[in-house]
Amino acid sequence: MKFCVTNHELFVGEIHIIGVSLSSVVLIGDSDCISLGSAFDTPPESLVIGTTLVPL
Amino acid sequence: MYRTSVVDCVIVNSVVDTGVLQTGDSEKINSYSAALAIHRENTKFGTFDVPLSKYKVFSQSVLVPVCPSIKTKQTYNANPYIRVGKINILGISSSALLHIGSVNDMTLQSRVKHIRHFFTHPYPESEEEGV
Numbered sequence: 001m002k003f004c005v006t007n008h009e010l011f012v013g014e015i016h017i018i019g020v021s022l023s024s025v026v027l028i029g030d031s032d033c034i035s036l037g038s039a040f041d042t043p044p045e046s047l048v049i050g051t052t053l054v055p056l
Numbered sequence: 057m058y059r060t061s062v063v064d065c066v067i068v069n070s071v072v073d074t075g076v077l078q079t080g081d082s083e084k085i086n087s088y089s090a091a092l093a094i095h096r097e098n099t100k101f102g103t104f105d106v107p108l109s110k111y112k113v114f115s116q117s118v119l120v121p122v123c124p125s126i127k128t129k130q131t132y133n134a135n136p137y138i139r140v141g142k143i144n145i146l147g148i149s150s151s152a153l154l155h156i157g158s159v160n161d162m163t164l165q166s167r168v169k170h171i172r173h174f175f176t177h178p179y180p181e182s183e184e185e186g187v
Contacts (some may be wrong), residue, residue: 002128004131004132005130006132008134009134010138011139012139017144021148022152022168023087023152026153026155027062027137027159027163028062028103028156029157034123037120037165039116039167041104046169047172049173
């Protein structure tokens with residue numbers, strides 16, 4: 001397979017972002033390889049009632 | 057090989073919790089963030105000590121797609137510049153990245169465990185339903 005890319009003009013006027021979080025990326029540029037991973041845990045069991053916070 | 061990035065104006069309000077603002081080219085970026093987000097009914101400051109190893113979310117592996125190596129890729133930059141007028145970002149956090157410039161290899165990972173900690177049951181009328 002032959003994969004040819006020709007980059008012509010790229011001109012962005014304005015970028016407005018509220019938040020970039022949890023292994024996200026805003027990239028103004030070129031890249032070969034990007035790998036992002038995220039684990040976010042809010043199950044119903046995350047509601048802890050009582051004085052012991054740490055699981056046994 | 058890579059293009060040059062030109063940004064006229066950058067406004068970032070806050071960069072917190074292993075957030076990164078990088079200007080310039082990078083060869084490799086490896087970023088990791090582990091967060092325990094606890095909402096408590098009340099707190100005693102300075103008495104908090106929870107090992108992250110107690111929670112499964114920090115030890116289990118996250119499935120990340122692997123980049124295939126395309127050796128036959130040819131890039132021709134007719135215009136060697138990426139131009140952006142203005143960037144306005146309120147917040148960058150939790151191993152997130154604003155990168156102005158090119159990067160070869162990037163690996164970012166973040167893990168968050170949320171806990172809502174009550175000392176007494178917040179909804180006693182629904183307790184028998186197991187909520």
